[in-house]
Amino acid sequence: MSTDYSRSLRLAATSSDTNAGDLRALVEAATVVVTVDAAEPQSSVTAEVLLANLRRLPSRLYLAGAAGITTLPTDDLQRITQRLSEIDPDRALHHGMPGDDALHLHIGNRSDVGDIAAIADGHGVRLRRRGLAFPPHAGLATGLGAVVTAAALTGEAFKAIVPVAANRHRTVDELDFCPVTLEAPCAPAQVPSLDRVALIGGGAIGTAIALILRALNAAGDLIIVDPQTFDAPNVTTYSLGSCADAAAALAKVDLLARELPDIQVRGIQGTAHDLILAIDNNVVPMPRVVFGGVDSIDARHEIASLHAALTLDGSTGGDTGTRVGLAEATPTGPCLRCYYPAAPVTSNTVERQLAEKTGLPLARIAAGDLLTDDDLTDLDPQHRAALADHVGKPICGLGRALGLTGTDSEFAPSAAFVAQQAAALVVGAWIRRSGDPGLHLRDIEYDALFGPVSGMVQPRRARPGCRCQTDAALIARVRQVRQQ
Ligand SMILES: [Zn+2]
Structure with a gap:
């Protein structure tokens, strides 16, 4: 190949x-x-x-x-x-x-x-x-x-x-x-050990975060969450993984676990939703810190529903795929929904295409897991026939099975050197905030083809009307239950 x-x-x-x-x-x-x-x-x-x-x-x-x-x-x-x-x-x-x-x-x-x-x-x-x-x-x-x-x-x-x-x-x-201070390099701050940290997303940013953690000799426990396998085009856009891994269709969580031999990795082949289920079933502990490396607003909303004490969400994008960003979020606000209020109605994600093509509700598609006979009962005959062969298979794989790949405007390719800069902001923020958790929350964005510039950091507050404000008491109770 x-x-x-x-x-x-x-x-x-x-x-x-x-x-x-x-x-x-x-x-x-x-x-x-x-x-x-x-x-x-x-x-x-x-x-x-x-x-x-x-x-x-x-x-x-x-x-x-x-x-x-x-x-x-x-x-x-x-x-x-x-x-x-x-x-x-x-x-x-x-x-x-x-x-x-x-x-x-x-x-x-x-x-x-x-x-x-x-x-x-x-x-x-x-x-x-x-x-x-x-x-x-x-x-x-x-x-x-x-x-x-x-x-x-x-x-x-x-x-x-x-x-x-x-x-x-x-x-x-x-x-x-320096991605920790955002100023000129200085004597390096100490790297904390990984304690109740989750990495959600094993793509371009997730592999770059793992590359950095390995280069830092970071130690401890890390939950890694990703639903997909490593494919041939990922070899030239991710920071880890080989042609042989692509040929073997290795699960991204397994690839990352292999590349982090000094870290106790617990892999969940699924999305943030599956991590929440695992926490609620006492399979994994509630993470305190989440490193986000996902590429859609829906996936960010799933992460927001976790209500982890601190979420450091890395992003790449923009017209040329070269913008890098970091959103620092907390359950009391700003949360990730404050940063990413809702998917634009014009967007045509794989999930939306899948809903149109199969008649499955969007919420059912977002929830993932396996397609059952029950899912087919409310569908019209044409949709039922199209899905009959897929009963018992994961819903997340349907998009690919039916040949849906998202629209061109939705898919913004990134490059490893761009994703590495977003990942550096994520890991840098983790190091910075572990020294002083009370620091104000920042929204950072710059273009990798321009380099870091003044004005790239904005302080962030909660968005009035966001769920983190209107459902604050409920979120606090959910957090309390998950931390037990
Ligand atoms: Zn919010």
Whole structure:
């Protein structure tokens, strides 16, 4: 099975004025070389994530040494080579320095070495274009810093490889950014242990959150919730997973559990609704913190119904799929319904198409689980005939079985380096708030092709009339029962 670049190229096409066919030729003709100063902290992890991100585009990729720079140990090179071959077994990682027309990315603090250089510092990144001096830094970095650095370098490379439209990006010459403080990197705050934390959504953002947790050596327990299996197009848009995983149609919860060997993972192959059932049946404890990585308003409303003490909801989207966001929500407000009041009536999700095509009520489709004979009794004969063969099968699989994939406007492809920035905001907020849970709640949004900007943070209050306000007493009682 050859690697499917359709989604990463589609994201690229939406950001550029070039048609998809020409774009593919341009991206395939581009050459990127990466040099790594192995003496810098987290340089090996940064290199692995950066090269894997670059491998998710069909460009030519080189890893080279440079004069006066410590090279990566052989073990690290083997690990990185292995990882890239899992994403695309047919495109080799070349070694050595290519011709002058290559884009040169350098992991290190010497801005005379590459076109763009960056290092992890604390939980964040310092990035400079050629000739711009790096400020002093602590020389101490975390895995979160490594992923943020790799994502930032990939973003700059993306703008160089893809002819991104002038009004859809900004060339970043200097970047000093920490996803915990949203300011310049500083001595890294301590990473809490995972205690009653749930990750809901194992997609582009969920795999990026897992990548960051692993890079941080995070330990403890984590509930992971996702209904789907890992598919071929996910290889080039997610931060974890291989072509072999796609061929095996591995459940995303199982993939994440495998990638987090140092964390006690409890997987639930379902949605937030199934997590609520598991809590109410005392199968899993009520999570205190939820990391949200889902991609629809309905799924966010399911998460809101959990009423966890803190929800950190990551998002990607916008016209070009390059906007990243974080919504910090609590049961007393703002809740996720305050942020996402309701699905627009014009939206045509798979669930809505499914309701139209089958006659099943939307609430029944949202609830999931298995289709029963009872579900068919109230349907008209034509709908009943269409569904008869699916009795006993999961309702969530019906959309795919009936060939429904959502409309184009609904489906916004994302890229791993974009989702990694949303995930960094989620994990950064978790670290920040664990040090001071009383901090005000924030709504953060910026475009990954512009980079973090001033004004990207808005304080948030509850929306008057939202359920978290009108049903406050009921929600408090539900929370009390679930926490017992
Ligand atoms: Zn609310």
